[in-house]
Amino acid sequence: MSTPLALPITLKALPASWDTSSKVAGKITPPNTHSVFPAGPSFIRSTVRKHLQRSFDEDDDVHAQHAHHLASKGNGEEVLGPDFDGLGEEDEDADTLNYDPKEWKKQDHYAVLGLHNLRYKANEDHIRVAHRRKVLRHHPDKKANSGDANNDSFFKCIQKAHETLTHAERRRQFDSADEMIEDSFPPPASVKPDNFIKTFAPVFESEGRFSKKQPVPSLGTLESSRKEVEAFYDFWYKFDSWRSFEWWDKEVNEGSDSRDDKRFQEKKNKTERARRKREDNVRLRELVDDVLAADPRMKRFRIEEKKARDAKKAGGKAGGASSAADLKAKKEAEEALKVEEAKKAEEAKKTEADDKVAREAAKKAREAAKKNIKKYKKTISTSITTSNYFQPTGTAPSASVVEAALNELDLLVASLEPEEVKVLKEDVEKAGENATQVKAALVAWGKKVQEKTPEAKFVQFA
Structure with missing residues (x-):
């Protein structure tokens, strides 16, 4: 390996008038020596061949090591947290690499940038870092030596994904139509009380991303107070969603410049968006209804109310129930609750089976229609x-x-x-x-x- 070319750059001495006692002077760090090398095929020239030539990958490694060195010395270089480890650096699958940039609405923009695990939770820094790393890996200049320099389709997909996710309105439209979000859950009536919070807390957290009002209250715990539980369901019954459905709008047939065609297509798009909005509102309302009906905390509140009414009727004749009587009443209430839950679970299974048959029949009828x-x-x-x-x-x-x-x-x-x-x-x-x-x-x-x-x-x- 040949010796790098030393550039004749020398830092001048500080002027004689410099005040070394000031606070500013104490912030100046000693100068560092850096080696600058040409990188990539576009830099190969007759004057450069005499000196060291690095590939892009080698150059990336050198810069990464240098950044780590500066960070360890506390020189103010940006240090990314653990959330950024490997972000945008994983290998893409064949389906992602074969996206057609002309059909960019059909591509998964988060998967293109390597943000498929974060999705709507990705912030501006995640998008910026992932985009930069993807560009470094897939820039057409880096494919010059592989003979595939003209194939820049995936690079165009990267740019379109970055353009979409950094535009607030277009990102909201894409997030509204994101079909990769897992939103399936079991029937609420079939979920055991111990698993109720664990099962439905993520469901409402996911749905909460569409709320105009933030922050969204959490489902809480099994020990949450009645006031907290009622406030949670009150929020969801008044839920105001920003979710829109423009992403699925159909365009006017290619080559048509008719304003009538455009107005007619816009009418159809508005009608379709309104229909999807109604269906989404009904879906969310049914979810809240079913979860409220199966919430074990509401059952506990009803039992406590009944006990309070019974105690009030008794008038405290015996000076209130004794400790033993309280324990017995609590045990009986728990046993009654278990029996009721078992009965509800059995009924839920039967209802689910009947509903499934009814849904299948309705589906066949709709398909035939x-x-x-x-x-x-x-x-x-x-x-x-x-x-x-x-x-x-x-x-x-x-x-x-x-x-x-x-x-x-x-x-x-x-x-x-x-x-x-x-x-x-x-x-x-x-x-x-x-x-x-x-x-x-x-x-x-x-x-x-x-x-x-x-x-x-x-x-x-x-």
Whole structure:
């Protein structure tokens, strides 16, 4: 290995007027000697070949050792905590490396940056450090010697992930649609009291990330007071979520510059977002209802209330229950609670089995109904195009007017459940070729949709 080139740089002496007694002078550290080497293939030049040449990996190791050296000397170099150990340095799996940067909405941005374990908990420092390390590992310049310099697809994915996660609004949209968050849990009624807090505390912690109001109260412990427990459920019954569903919005067909197409697609997106929001609110409300009903602390509170009422009725004739009587009453209450819990668990199992059968049957019915939607829609479309209620009598309907009506039909069908589409089809069939009755049926269903979803505006069906 050749000797490094020594650059003729010499620090000048301090001026004679420098006040060595000041506090500032005491903060100046002695100068350090550093070796600077060229790194990477782009630095290989005729003047450099005479001296030491390092690869990128060797250069990274040298800089890491130097940073550790400065940190150990207390020179103010940034020292990262244990949360950053290995962050962004793990090997990516084949699926992650094969992401198409053109379809960046389908990629897992956290996995691309190596933040798949932290996800929504990753802060700005985690994202910054992970991005820097990924860039150092996957920059196209580092692939020059491997013959794969032109393949920069994954590097583009890294940049898109960084762009998304450092933009507050886009990150919220992505977090709202993050399907990698584990949110499954057993039926609350089947969970034993001892495991109740351990099972559902993480569930509410995860759901709490969507709360506009922070901090979110914790589920507490089995010994939490009644005031604390009631405050927890009161918060969740008034839960105000910022969760949005724009991430799943559909774009206008490529190549279309029509403003009508864009407005129509935006209407459909708003309708779909409203539907998802309603379903999410119902899901969360059912979760809170089920957990409250199975909360062992609420059962304990009811038993304590009953004991207090019984003691009040007794009037303290015997000067209050004796210690032995208290112990006996407590033991009887515990035994009664165990019997009640066992009975509830058995009922929960039966109910769960019945619900499963009912859900399967309902699912099959919905799937069958969805298969028929296209057939129903075709019948309705045929009736629209053959019923000339668009123009005055004797005038052929305008193609643009018919097209507008068919577009509104798409929006109307997308807003209805499969069973409702079937009823709409039957109403149109009853009208036959009577234009007035066909239009009346469509207008009636358009009004029903607008009552549920005010932003769904109709022109032809109004």
